[in-house]
Amino acid sequence: MKPVPLDSCEAASAKHAFFQSLAPGQMLESLFDAVPGVHYFVKDRDSRFMTGSSSFAHTLGELSMDGMVGKTDYDYSPDFLADAFYADDQRVMQSGQALLNKVELVPAEDGSLDWLSTTKLPLFDLNGTVVGMAGVTRIIQDSDAVYADHPEMHLIVNYVREHYREKLSVADMAKVGGISVSSQERLFRRTFGLTPLMYLRKTRLNAACKLLRDSETSLAEIAVLCGFNDQTNMTRAFRLELKITPLRYRRRFS
16 A cells, blocks of 8 residues: 655644654664764764764774763864864854865874865754754765865875875975975865965874874874974974974873
8 A cells, every 4th residue: 555645734743743753863873874984973062972973983983972972072183173173063053054065184093184074054952042063074085076176186185194104295295196386285275275284284293192192102203103203393393283292282181
């Protein structure tokens, strides 16, 4: 027997009754886990994680979202990244307007940085008051317009991810992409909103932050492992981006 369609009045009532009957936590979280490269999360008004997909938790080193509830981006990311995430969260919740497909740097499991496209939507209570936000973020793929229009950017980004530990210059990056240094500068600014040098430095900083938090490796060794050459250069980069020394960062977050 075929199902009978509802008129608009019946449909609205049926929709309300259907969602009222559902037990919480059985839809979006598991659904997004089935989509490769796509992660889902929900935060409260103070940008604390409330729920999300297991795949999202895994990218931040947690076994499940249970370990993330009540925590914030500052518990998982260095300040120079968490500050941007928090600012976007609050902008969405204060304005009640969505943030659509923002290209941003997000920590990867291996300590490097991934380029992701993120969408954030405000969540309202029954009185129309914003009580939080939901977000979906996905890794930018080869087929995305960012890389489809400029495949040289994909070559450069992948090269930096694989070789940031080595001695690497902006000129080296441009050579990998087969473009001039000036063209590379324009493309990075237009596409990602930062210079190639800033991207390289942020990639190295994120890797260093992960080692400072999760290991007892010496500062001098971390500097070499993350491509800073020596501890002095690493400290200078930390002061510039994070307004804190590597040692103070370790004491604060480890």
